[in-house]
Amino acid sequence: MTDSAVWHPFTQHATEPEPPVVLRTEGAWIETDKGKLLDGISSWWVTTHGHRQPRIVAAIREATESLDQVIFAGLTHEPAERLATALAGMAPEGLDRVFYSDSGSTAVEVALKMALGYWRHDGDGRHRIVVMENSYHGDTIGTMSVGERGVFNAAYEPIMFAVDTIPFPQGDGQATLDRFEALARNGDIAALIIEPLVLGAGGMLMYSADVLRGLREICDRHDVLLIADEVMTGWGRTGRLWACDHAQISPDILCTSKGLTGGVIPLAATLANDKIFQAHYSSDRTRTFYHSSSYTANPIACAAALANLGIWQDGGMQDRLDRLSAMQAERLSRFAGDGRFENIRQCGTIAAMDLRVSQGGYLAEDGPRMRAHFIENGVLLRPLGNTVYLMPPYCVTGEDLDLAYAAIDSYRSA
Ligand SMILES: *Cc1c(COP(=O)(O)O)cnc(C)c1O
Numbered sequence: 001m002t003d004s005a006v007w008h009p010f011t012q013h014a015t016e017p018e019p020p021v022v023l024r025t026e027g028a029w030i031e032t033d034k035g036k037l038l039d040g041i042s043s044w045w046v047t048t049h050g051h052r053q054p055r056i057v058a059a060i061r062e063a064t065e066s067l068d069q070v071i072f073a074g075l076t077h078e079p080a081e082r083l084a085t086a087l088a089g090m091a092p093e094g095l096d097r098v099f100y101s102d103s104g105s106t107a108v109e110v111a112l113k114m115a116l117g118y119w120r121h122d123g124d125g126r127h128r129i130v131v132m133e134n135s136y137h138g139d140t141i142g143t144m145s146v147g148e149r150g151v152f153n154a155a156y157e158p159i160m161f162a163v164d165t166i167p168f169p170q171g172d173g174q175a176t177l178d179r180f181e182a183l184a185r186n187g188d189i190a191a192l193i194i195e196p197l198v199l200g201a202g203g204m205l206m207y208s209a210d211v212l213r214g215l216r217e218i219c220d221r222h223d224v225l226l227i228a229d230e231v232m233t234g235w236g237r238t239g240r241l242w243a244c245d246h247a248q249i250s251p252d253i254l255c256t257s258k259g260l261t262g263g264v265i266p267l268a269a270t271l272a273n274d275k276i277f278q279a280h281y282s283s284d285r286t287r288t289f290y291h292s293s294s295y296t297a298n299p300i301a302c303a304a305a306l307a308n309l310g311i312w313q314d315g316g317m318q319d320r321l322d323r324l325s326a327m328q329a330e331r332l333s334r335f336a337g338d339g340r341f342e343n344i345r346q347c348g349t350i351a352a353m354d355l356r357v358s359q360g361g362y363l364a365e366d367g368p369r370m371r372a373h374f375i376e377n378g379v380l381l382r383p384l385g386n387t388v389y390l391m392p393p394y395c396v397t398g399e400d401l402d403l404a405y406a407a408i409d410s411y412r413s414a
Contacts, residue, residue: 235259239348
């Protein structure tokens with residue numbers, strides 16, 4: 001593997017060790033040429049039920065008997081039609097239109113374009129976007145523009161667009177709501193884009209459903225579109241199907257990807273309410289929503305997603321989420337009085353805590369050291385700076401989790 005031609009994502013090839021070669025995946029486990037690893041981060045937050053979930057794999061196999069990629073402009077197919085209907089039925093109220101793409105980033109780009117299109121066609125052409133401090137929405141230029149600026153995107157800053165930022169909610173979040181209301185009152189804000197309840201890449205930062213509801217209310221008062229980026233939080237991570245469900249709110253636009261196919265194969269969807277769709281619905285062809293990905297609504301991916309939705313519709317998922325949430329809570333509580341960690345927190349199936357370090361930030365040296373320590377102990381965890389978090393597939397057992405928490409417990413700072 002030393003003569004690999006691969007350029008890996010988020011990887012510093014000059015300093016990182018040769019990666020293990022993955023041979024096989026199953027359930028919560030990844031088998032490599034250097035041993036087995038517990039997938040404590042669901043392969044970057046995509047794997048929900050477990051790797052190679054049998055029903056999803058079978059659906060993919062079956063779909064390939066009759067379909068592969070087929071142009072989705074001017075043609076349609078049953079997997080995409082059925083999936084759209086089912087998704088609209090499971091999504092927060094009112095999100096009845098489903099636009100397909102193939103990654104979280106494209107789902108967010110589509111959302112931003114829909115919001116701008118809405119204001120251009122049916123409004124006053126406003127185009128300012130409000131974002132939350134520490135947010136992450138993807139790595140394309142547009143999604144970086146609405147995300148936190150920092151070491152990851154400093155080089156691209158000159159071509160990113162300007163946004164307005166509200167602070168991450170502290171305490172009851174009133175300062176965040178006040179700041180947003182002040183911006184919204186100006187009347188030139190097209191949309192607010194947020195990760196509801198949990199900011200993932202920003203460090204598993206969590207805020208309350210009350211704040212989320214407050215943001216929705218301000219959007220309503222000042223006619224601002226709400227875009228919920230549920231790319232990470234969707235499909236049960238927060239303990240409910242959608243993070244928005246905790247606040248009983250509907251965004252105007254919702255982005256989903258990662259867990260949409262159970263994490264088996266790429267697919268994304270941007271769901272919009274009727275007013276967004278109607279703004280583009282016209283005999284005037286300039287109002288067409290001019291967007292497509294080559295692999296829009298890939299039938300095999302749609303079949304995989306339908307199998308995933310079937311698992312959710314069968315029932316039993318809420319119990320599984322509740323059980324995993326309780327298992328996480330019990331293990332997190334053992335770190336309660338532990339001086340090595342602070343900000344111990346949980347939202348549904350996601351558990352996180354911060355290693356106390358003298359100097360932090362994402363590039364804190366403890367990050368790579370912790371990661372290596374966890375790998376040595378058979379656990380795949382990738383701390384965000386000094387934030388250690390566990391976001392396992394839902395099939396993880398208590399014994400598996402004990403292994404992960406033991407690896408965290410045995411880490412020693414240099
Ligand atoms: C991962 C993520 C994205 C980007 O998804 P990709 O499939 O990696 O492009 C966008 N938003 C959030 C909240 C994410 O966690």
